[in-house]
Amino acid sequence: MYLATREMMRAKVRYGLLMAAIGLLVFLILFQQTLQSGLLDAFVGAVRSQSAPVLVFSVDGRRNFQGSVVTPPLEASIRRVDGVGRAGQIGVRNLPARAGGKLTQVALIGYEVEGLGSPGRLTAGRLPAATDEVVASDANRGDGFDIGQKVRIEPGGRELEVVGLAPDAQLLVTPTLYGSYDTLTEAVRAFNPSATDRPLSSAIGVGPAAGFAPSELASRINAANADADALTATDAAAATPGVFQVRQSFQIILLLYALVVPFVTGLFFLIITFQKANALTLLRAVGAPRCRLATALLVQVALVMLGGIALGTLLYAPLASQRLGGLVFHFQAGAVLFWSVLLLSLGLLSALLSVRRVLAIDPVGATTGAGVAR
Amino acid sequence: MNHGRRDTPHTPDDQGTAADSHTALRLEAVRKVYRLGDDDVVALHHADLRVGADEIVALVGPSGSGKTTLCSIAGAILSPTAGRVVVGEQDITEFGESELSRVRRESVGFVFQAVNLVPFLTARENLLVIDELGSRNRSAARARADQLLDELGLADRASNLPSQLSGGQRQRVAIGRALMNEPSLVLFDEPTSALDTQLGEKVMELIRHEMKARGTAAVIVTHDERMTHYADRVVHITDGVLAA
Amino acid sequence: MRLALQEMRRRPGRFVTATAILTLIALLLLFLGGLLDGLIGSATSAISGQTGDVITFSSTSQSSLPSSRVGGAVRSEIAGVPGVERVGGLGVTQVGARVPGRSERDLVDVALFGYELPPAGLGVPPDRAKAYADTSLRAKGVAAGGTILLGPARTPITIAGFVDGLRYGGQGTLWASPETWRVVQAANRPDAASAVDVFQAFVVRGDGSVRAAELARRIDDATRGSTSSRTTAAAADAQPGVEQQRSTFNQIIGATVGVAIVVVALFFALLIVERTALYGVLKAIGARSRTLFGGVVTQAIVVSLLASAIGALLALVAALTVPAGSIPFSLSPARVLGTVALLVLAAILGCSFSLRRVLRIDPASAIGTAS
Numbered sequence: 001m002y003l004a005t006r007e008m009m010r011a012k013v014r015y016g017l018l019m020a021a022i023g024l025l026v027f028l029i030l031f032q033q034t035l036q037s038g039l040l041d042a043f044v045g046a047v048r049s050q051s052a053p054v055l056v057f058s059v060d061g062r063r064n065f066q067g068s069v070v071t072p073p074l075e076a077s078i079r080r081v082d083g084v085g086r087a088g089q090i091g092v093r094n095l096p097a098r099a100g101g102k103l104t105q106v107a108l109i110g111y112e113v114e115g116l117g118s119p120g121r122l123t124a125g126r127l128p129a130a131t132d133e134v135v136a137s138d139a140n141r142g143d144g145f146d147i148g149q150k151v152r153i154e155p156g157g158r159e160l161e162v163v164g165l166a167p168d169a170q171l172l173v174t175p176t177l178y179g180s181y182d183t184l185t186e187a188v189r190a191f192n193p194s195a196t197d198r199p200l201s202s203a204i205g206v207g208p209a210a211g212f213a214p215s216e217l218a219s220r221i222n223a224a225n226a227d228a229d230a231l232t233a234t235d236a237a238a239a240t241p242g243v244f245q246v247r248q249s250f251q252i253i254l255l256l257y258a259l260v261v262p263f264v265t266g267l268f269f270l271i272i273t274f275q276k277a278n279a280l281t282l283l284r285a286v287g288a289p290r291c292r293l294a295t296a297l298l299v300q301v302a303l304v305m306l307g308g309i310a311l312g313t314l315l316y317a318p319l320a321s322q323r324l325g326g327l328v329f330h331f332q333a334g335a336v337l338f339w340s341v342l343l344l345s346l347g348l349l350s351a352l353l354s355v356r357r358v359l360a361i362d363p364v365g366a367t368t369g370a371g372v373a374r
Numbered sequence: 375m376n377h378g379r380r381d382t383p384h385t386p387d388d389q390g391t392a393a394d395s396h397t398a399l400r401l402e403a404v405r406k407v408y409r410l411g412d413d414d415v416v417a418l419h420h421a422d423l424r425v426g427a428d429e430i431v432a433l434v435g436p437s438g439s440g441k442t443t444l445c446s447i448a449g450a451i452l453s454p455t456a457g458r459v460v461v462g463e464q465d466i467t468e469f470g471e472s473e474l475s476r477v478r479r480e481s482v483g484f485v486f487q488a489v490n491l492v493p494f495l496t497a498r499e500n501l502l503v504i505d506e507l508g509s510r511n512r513s514a515a516r517a518r519a520d521q522l523l524d525e526l527g528l529a530d531r532a533s534n535l536p537s538q539l540s541g542g543q544r545q546r547v548a549i550g551r552a553l554m555n556e557p558s559l560v561l562f563d564e565p566t567s568a569l570d571t572q573l574g575e576k577v578m579e580l581i582r583h584e585m586k587a588r589g590t591a592a593v594i595v596t597h598d599e600r601m602t603h604y605a606d607r608v609v610h611i612t613d614g615v616l617a618a
Numbered sequence: 619m620r621l622a623l624q625e626m627r628r629r630p631g632r633f634v635t636a637t638a639i640l641t642l643i644a645l646l647l648l649f650l651g652g653l654l655d656g657l658i659g660s661a662t663s664a665i666s667g668q669t670g671d672v673i674t675f676s677s678t679s680q681s682s683l684p685s686s687r688v689g690g691a692v693r694s695e696i697a698g699v700p701g702v703e704r705v706g707g708l709g710v711t712q713v714g715a716r717v718p719g720r721s722e723r724d725l726v727d728v729a730l731f732g733y734e735l736p737p738a739g740l741g742v743p744p745d746r747a748k749a750y751a752d753t754s755l756r757a758k759g760v761a762a763g764g765t766i767l768l769g770p771a772r773t774p775i776t777i778a779g780f781v782d783g784l785r786y787g788g789q790g791t792l793w794a795s796p797e798t799w800r801v802v803q804a805a806n807r808p809d810a811a812s813a814v815d816v817f818q819a820f821v822v823r824g825d826g827s828v829r830a831a832e833l834a835r836r837i838d839d840a841t842r843g844s845t846s847s848r849t850t851a852a853a854a855d856a857q858p859g860v861e862q863q864r865s866t867f868n869q870i871i872g873a874t875v876g877v878a879i880v881v882v883a884l885f886f887a888l889l890i891v892e893r894t895a896l897y898g899v900l901k902a903i904g905a906r907s908r909t910l911f912g913g914v915v916t917q918a919i920v921v922s923l924l925a926s927a928i929g930a931l932l933a934l935v936a937a938l939t940v941p942a943g944s945i946p947f948s949l950s951p952a953r954v955l956g957t958v959a960l961l962v963l964a965a966i967l968g969c970s971f972s973l974r975r976v977l978r979i980d981p982a983s984a985i986g987t988a989s
Binding site: 013014017018020021024025027028031032035058059060061062066067069071074093094095096103104105154155172173174188192194199200226227229241242245248249252253256257259260263264266267268270271272274275327 | 632635636638639642643645646649650653676678679680682684685687712713714722723725727769770788806807808809810811812813816858859862866870873874876877880881883884885887888889891892944945946
Binding site for chain 3: 472
């Protein structure tokens with residue numbers, strides 16, 4: 001330990017640069033991990049956190065609210081399936097709206113039955129009680145969607161007052177409003193006067209009857225009707241188009257970053273070992289055991305890795321509580337722990353080549369100069 | 375390469391000028407002071423030295439006597455604190471760093487204690503480095519390198535890397551490199567310190583032969599009195615003071 | 619410089635690891651860039667592929683087609699603007715398609731466009747109930763001459779041919795006449811149905827007398843602010859999420875370039891420490907610091923170019939092996955060249971940290987030392 005830390009103190013710039021490189025990489029990895037979670041939350045948070053245990057789309061809807069249209073005959077056939085306890089229409093429309101003085105897109109989710117498509121949880125306020133009241137996604141409260149504020153659907157001019165806030169409730173990275181199905185009907189009619197009477201529902205929220213598990217109920221509904229696509233809320237979120245691609249792309253990116261870390265560490269310590277072959281030969285000649293020198297090297301690797309991880313986490317921590325556009329980030333302690341252990345192990349593994357070099361040093365070299373040869 | 379100076383008569387007390395073609399090096403009242411913390415350390419006290427155009431001078435002194443400082447000033451690596459330095463026909467006393475670099479490239483040759491060849495270049499390429507650094511005439515440089523290697527008995531070793539050469543051969547490559555720029559003065563820094571007596575004498579013979587054959591002046595820094603009889607003149611240095 | 623190159627030739631071993639790391643970084647940069655281009659391309663190429671100069675949306679739509687509605691009155695106003703040559707309606711409906719050969723539940727996402735002014739690669743709209751398909755739909759089993767069924771109403775559409783590089787919202791597109799679009803929309807999304815003269819946007823072609831941005835301004839003036847017109851490129855960039863994606867990816871790319879700079883800095887700092895004695899000797903025999911540092915920069919450039927070349931090759935292989943429709947990855951020559959330039963710049967910047975170290979090496983160190 002003495003040898004290892006002494007040397008590091010003497011060459012602060014060198015070890016500092018390596019620590020900075022690793023810190024930057026750790027930061028990038030953690031940031032992108034958080035970005036992925038934030039992106040998925042903003043993408044399908046509303047699907048995951050709404051209250052219906054089972055969502056039934058039309059097969060044509062390709063498992064997303066915006067694309068799915070459940071026709072009355074399909075709805076009727078769903079309601080008839082054995083095991084369906086409660087069922088209620090859920091309608092989702094993307095509409096332009098003015099909030100906080102700014103024009104933006106909102107996803108308006110209308111639910112027929114409370115507990116089937118309404119927000120699963122509220123962080124503040126209450127559920128809507130009138131057709132001009134809505135619950136908004138908590139992530140957008142600062143953009144004119146806080147309790148008491150009014151959101152105006154444009155064109156049409158229908159005004160909706162925010163009476164509650166729901167966490168993790170965004171849909172396709174747009175602010176989300178939850179209201180009754182009548183709220184949705186009135187807003188759509190205001191926006192598009194040529195629309196037919198009542199907007200068709202995007203999905204049917206279903207609660208299983210006693211004795212039925214949600215996944216079992218989903219299978220039953222699918223078996224009963226070829227046009228129905230029933231999924232549990234969690235499955236529906238994972239199956240939303242784009243979610244798989246986002247996950248896969250981020251996995252490739254994270255894998256590449258994770259590979260860069262051991263390469264950089266390995267290279268650094270290999271060069272360092274090469275440079276100090278002289279000193280190491282001398283230490284061996286004056287009686288330092290091989291394992292002592294190898295341990296000193298590994299201690300250095302561990303210290304540099306831990307320093308880098310700490311630096312990366314420090315850089316990441318303030319960013320992890322920020323918002324980026326419509327995305328909300330959270331500090332992910334689990335990710336920090338996972339990557340710390342993985343990168344530390346990879347770093348130590350990468351130093352094995354240098355360790356082999358250290359173990360191969362012959363103390364005789366100190367007397368002949370052979371060990372010092374370039 | 376014969377510079378036509380071979381038969382120039384050498385007169386030790388010749389009062390040369392900056393343009394004196396009979397003198398390869400002239401140091402006049404040269405003084406060098408280093409600042410070490412709060413103290414001034416005088417490495418060289420009013421040194422006067424004149425080296426004739428084809429003269430070989432041995433500079434002998436113990437460690438810390440100021441040999442290295444004197445050699446560095448003579449070789450245009452260091453500037454003196456006071457005094458005057460003339461190399462060949464140039465007064466370099468007031469030269470800045472880039473001008474000193476040019477003097478080293480064009481007028482002075484060095485053979486270092488540890489030989490110090492570029493490890494990844496062949497013998498021939500080690501000679502051509504001089505041309506590379508000065509970006510001069512490629513084909514003339516190649517011809518000169520081949521001629522020098524031939525004269526130094528290294529023609530068949532031209533494409534060997536330093537690691538494939540013996541100690542003596544490396545020394546010869548280093549001498550070849552020092553002669554590439556047709557210098558008026560070659561500085562040898564402890565050329566025999568790493569060699570046994572027999573090889574040391576061979577190397578000294580070689581140096582004398584090569585220098586005399588070319589009419590090139592040499593200053594050989596050494597602490598080995600046994601080697602001094604190869605020089606025309608021996609100058610002793612102790613605690614920064616020169617004594618003939 | 620020759621000295622630097624000779625060292626790389628004679629001692630390639632010491633540059634291998636640095637090259638490998640930079641290759642990984644080049645691959646990362648290319649992958650990130652290709653993903654960004656792929657994502658944006660798959661979301662907006664149907665917009666950027668429009669041959670008009672300006673696209674006019676309704677003022678509240680934020681350039682989102684499904685949220686935009688523009689009618690016949692607006693069309694007449696646009697046609698009357700000086701500098702306008704032609705006006706064409708554009709509308710889109712996103713539906714699931716049943717493609718022959720796929721199972722009943724395995725639908726293909728498509729965006730059916732109704733158009734009047736043909737986008738790049740297309741001619742006049744095909745007959746009723748026919749559409750041109752984007753080539754990306756081939757991988758999903760869509761074939762020329764075949765009939766696919768759109769939406770819950772199973773509206774049949776026959777594929778008249780293929781067109782390349784027009785994607786929208788991550789989906790493959792179909793290009794049909796406005797009448798066909800209206801039929802599909804009314805049958806499958808009745809609440810979004812549009813009257814005969816209503817479109818989601820107008821594509822406007824100028825007569826060349828004014829710049830596109832000026833034309834857009836004139837149109838919005840003529841409609842008294844009821845429209846929001848943008849140049850075609852700006853309209854593509856204004857699609858939801860494009861700006862956020864671009865800035866997020868560019869920040870990640872920037873930070874990755876930062877890592878490249880630190881890696882190069884570290885590598886050359888170590889290499890120069892190792893070469894201190896050699897540089898001392900070279901300086902003693904007359905080498906200028908400039909020459910020595912030039913050699914370092916040359917080596918950095920060569921290493922980064924080599925790494926870029928291998929990285930580009932690997933990225934190309936990846937691009938060819940990525941199954942169609944899995945990851946939106948698109949590698950353009952401009953992206954590759956841009957990445958190479960970034961990496962070379964990072965290499966030069968990185969090794970510049972060693973400039974002071976090279977300048978500080980004292981030629982006097984070569985004299986009076988045994989090693």
